[in-house]
Amino acid sequence: MTTTTARVRATADPTTTDPTTATDPARRRITARVRILLWLLLVMAVALIEVATTTRSFLMRDVDNRISRLLTQETGEFAGFEKRGGDPQTGQPFTSARRLLTVFLEQQNPDTDEELMGLVRGTDGVLRQLRQPSDISVALPLYRDSDAKRRIFDSPDPTGTLSRPEGEIRWAKVTVAHAGAKPDAAFVVAFHSERERERVNQVFRALLIISGVALLLTTGIAWVAAGRILRPVRVVRTAAAQITEQDLTRRIPVHGKDDIAALAETFNSMLDRLERGFAAQREFVDDAGHELRTPITIVRGHLEVMGDDPAERDETIRLVTDELDRMSRIVEDLLLLAKAERPDFVVPEPAQVAELTADVFVKARTLGDRDWRLVGVADVESELDFQRITQAMVQLAQNAVQHTVPGQTIRIGSRVVGPYIELYVADRGPGVQPADAEIIFERFRRGTARRGARASGAGLGLAIVKAIAEGHHGRVRLSETPGGGATFTLVLHASPAPEGQDT
Incomplete structure (x- = not known):
């Protein structure tokens, strides 16, 4: 039995089973x-890399489009010639064909990475170039690469890309078939794209470096900005850590x-509510202890x-029963005053003031x-709480009864004075x-004049009336009755009547 109880207590202990508690230090x-x-x-790193990658792709x-236009232009010029x-x-x-290629090539001025040549196959099957x-400043120009020239000449396609360990070649050709059956010559345009692609890669690397520098600068700025923005949050956290039940003034x-x-x-408003709540709690305990001590002693x-x-x-x-009844009334009044601090103490609803006044009178x-x-x-x-206002008015009537003698006049009424209702x-x-x-x-x-031998209450009635009035965002006014x-x-x-109703 003892072992089972210990096991149950260990299971119920939040310090041993709550994963949130166990991970809080790591999370903090x-x-x-x-x-x-x-x-x-x-987010910035992904965005900057995406921008650099997209720029490189464009x-x-x-580059590919420009090379394609260049190849098309050169082959078009040769075909027209x-x-x-x-x-x-x-x-x-x-x-x-040899004479055609020789004359055309003499009139051309190729670009830096461009090769223009004529390929002629002799009767002996040997491929010769013009x-x-x-x-051209590349590792292996086309005119020195016999295998590449043969592959281009023998290809059935008019254009293509030749991949080599020494570098890629974009090419286009126009065949010349003067013998009839097979082409015995071809005009070839070759473009070495490594230099152009290297320029693009240099731009890409520069963008990455700039992005890295921007990321570092953003890191510093964001660190400072986040610190300034979150400084009030740290103040809130520090204040919350320093607040105790004995000190709610911070x-x-x-x-x-x-x-x-x-x-x-919002935090200050919460502290205000907490301070009022603790003050009401302490006041309740002090008042209850002070006021109940006398009847208990009796x-x-x-x-x-x-x-x-x-x-x-x-x-x-x-006598004991009378004192116990008085203690019961005191406790009920104190509980009512404690509830006055709650937001649901007053629940306003549409109410007819004339009906309320008549009910109070009855x-x-x-x-x-x-x-x-x-x-x-x-x-x-x-808009008012019918029950609470009735309770306050009956309390005022009871107060008037305690301080008058039989036959004296007590008047009850209600009226509208400007933007206010007075009961x-x-x-x-x-x-x-x-x-x-x-x-x-x-x-x-x-009070000294109105309280004396006649007063049997605990002095909470008018405090309750005041709490009900303030719960309606109103007040209690004391004035002298004409004639005494x-x-x-x-x-x-x-508050205005609901729309569509005649008051």
């Missing part, structure tokens, strides 16, 4: 700044209007001295033998001293 070693930089470098395609030209010595058409006496300075500033504002004292006399026991039970009449009067209602519809309870009691006008809305505080007494008024913002 790579900061957000480094991750941003790595992603930026990866340049190579341009063969068709329309004549021997300058005789003035007649050429009768010999060319201008010029050199705030983050907000600069600018960007996303980081919005993050700082209950304990009566129980300790309770004798065997039935009458004494009945009186003690009555409920208040049962609180005591007073001259209750409904003096006016606001016939409007507004009020006015009594004819002793009123409130100016010095007490503020403190009576605090928890466990009572006090008037408590809930001042709320009048």
Whole structure:
């Protein structure tokens, strides 16, 4: 049994089984700044390599197209010369392929990497060449490569590419068949493309070097920029690490209007809510301990001295029950005030203010033998929490009952004043001293004139009314009733009626 329990506890221990916890230190070693930089470098490196590769591809395609145009131009010129030209010595058409090729080649001026030649096959089958006496700066020119010349001459294609260890040759030819059956001569144009391709490769390498330098510069700039951008995030992290339950006063300075500033504002708002929540919690504990200590002491004292006399026991039970009821009301009021810090404390809905005022009047009449009067209602519809406003108004009515005597007038009503809705309870009691006008809305505080032997509450009623009013983004106003007494008024913002409804 002990072994099984230990195994269960070990399994439930998050420090031994949670993979997230185990990997957190390793994950934290790579900061957000480094991750941003790595992603930026990866994207830029791929983009720059793609640009350089695409540029090389375009340049190579341009070289191939230019060579093709050159070969087409040269072979076209020879074909036109063969068709329309004549021997300058005789003035007649050429009768010999050798003579045709010799005259044409004498008139040509080949480019640097271009070779123009004539190939003539004699009666003995030997392939002889005709060319201008010029050199070409390649490892193995075509005019020195007998095997390459034979392969080009024997090829049935008019153009092609000859791959050799010494370098590639792009060629084109025009055959001359004066004997009839087989071509006994051919005009050949050969272009050595290595130099052109090497120029393209040099441009490609230069682009790679420039891209590398740009990548290094971007790395430095991005490192600095990422540090400046993420500096507020580090401030947020540091502040969060320094915040404790005992110190929630630290705030983050907000600069600018960007996303980081919005993050700082959100974090500060969260700290405000936490501070209010912890303050409310501490206040709740302090208030509960302070206010419940007296009834607990009373209950304990009566129980300790309770004798065997039935009458004494009945009186003690009555007193204990009364104190327990008072403690129950205090706890309920404290819980209600604690809920006032929650966003769902007030749930506004469309409500008829006239109906609400009438309901409050009907409920208040049962609180005591007073001259209750409904003096006016606001016939409007507004967005408010019907139950919470009713609770606040009934509490004000109960407060008025506690500070009046039977037969005195208590007036309840509602009205529209500009952009506000006012719901009020006015009594004819002793009123409130100016010095007490503020403190009576605090928890466990009572005014001197209106609180005394009659006051049996814990001093939470008006604090609850204030919390409900502030939950509606309104306030509680205390004023003197004409002729004597006090008037408590809930001042709320009048929201427009929903579209399509007549108020």
